[in-house]
Amino acid sequence: MTVTSVSRTGSLLSWAEDELRVALERSALLDPRSYEIFGQGSRVNDTFIEPGSDIDLVLMLKTPFAYGWEQFRDDVLAALSESFDVRMGRRCLNVDDPASLFGEMVDILVATEFRLPTGPGTDEQGVFFRDREGRPIVNFPKRHRRNGDAKELRTRGGFKAAVRTAKRARIRAGLSAWDAPSYLLECLLHNVPDGIYRGPDPYRAALDWLRRCDPAAFAELPCQNGINHLFGPGPDQWEPATAGRIIDVLHEI
Incomplete structure (x- = not known):
């Protein structure tokens, strides 16, 4: 399937979701x-x-x-193996078919539902999975998206533009996605006050704010989901000093 044919039937995301769903339904393992x-x-x-x-x-x-x-991961691997050559990567399932747009572009995180109590009779939906080393990870991708969309509205488009600028600066600085993960950059910039993004140079102002942030306060910054801590010893966390060096490098670009 080509990109052109996908665009006529809907977005790439909708197409990828449909391709995955069809492949799973071909197998009786997940019925x-x-x-x-x-x-x-x-x-x-x-x-x-x-x-x-x-x-x-x-x-x-x-x-x-x-x-x-x-068990769910193993059943998913077995089910998708009936349609594709698949393997587990560091965290995601990958389709090994470079000739296929699905294999070339799609990464699949296999997870189970996680519910975090947030009050009497209420909770927040998250996901639970393990990385290749078997370390447990809990994250909240839907809340991450909601919070990002809300900040984008409050900053009149300045927030996500700054995230994209940071990613381009990362490339110019020669930093890999492993050195400066997109998730880290987005979470860092989400912590910058909304008013900073309404100025004449929101990206530079956001980096300046992060560089001026009190070290103790910086170390306590949350992820964009507002639940997880951005920094710490976990497999989905980073060191404040490493993030500080990344900010300094981006500031020089």
């Missing part, structure tokens, strides 16, 4: 299971800078009682 497919990452959050950016999908098992993440 009794209730799951949800949705997008995450830069394409969904409108912070991507290249037309060929990856499409990040979440395949989330609903109500995972008595059927854990490991």
Whole structure:
């Protein structure tokens, strides 16, 4: 399937979700299971800078009682292996078919639903999964997206433009996505006060604000989802000193 044919039938994201759903339905392995497919990452959050950016999908098992993440992952791998050559990467499932647009562009995070109590009778939906080393990770991609969209409205388009500028500056500085992950950059810039993005040079002003931030306060910054801590020892966290060096490098570009 070509990009041109995809554009006539809907967005790339919708096409990728449909392709995954059809492949899963070809197998009987997941018939009794209730799951949800949705997008995450830069394409969904409108912070991507290249037309060929990856499409990040979440395949989330609903109500995972008595059927854990490991079993779900194994069943998903087996089900998709009936249609594709698949493998587990560091965190995501990848389709090994460079001749296919689906294999070339789509990363699939296999996860189970996680519910975080937030008050009497209320909770926040998140996802649970493990990385290649078996370390547990809980994240909240839907809340991340909602918070980003809300900040974009409050800043009149300045927030996501600054994220895209930071990604371009990362490339010019020779930093890899591993050195300066897009998620880290987006979360850092989300912590900058809304008013900073309404000035004449919001990106530079945002970097200046982060550089002036009190070290103790900087170390306590939350992720964009407002639940997880951005810095710490976990597999989905970073060191404040590393983030500070990245900000300094971007500031010089």
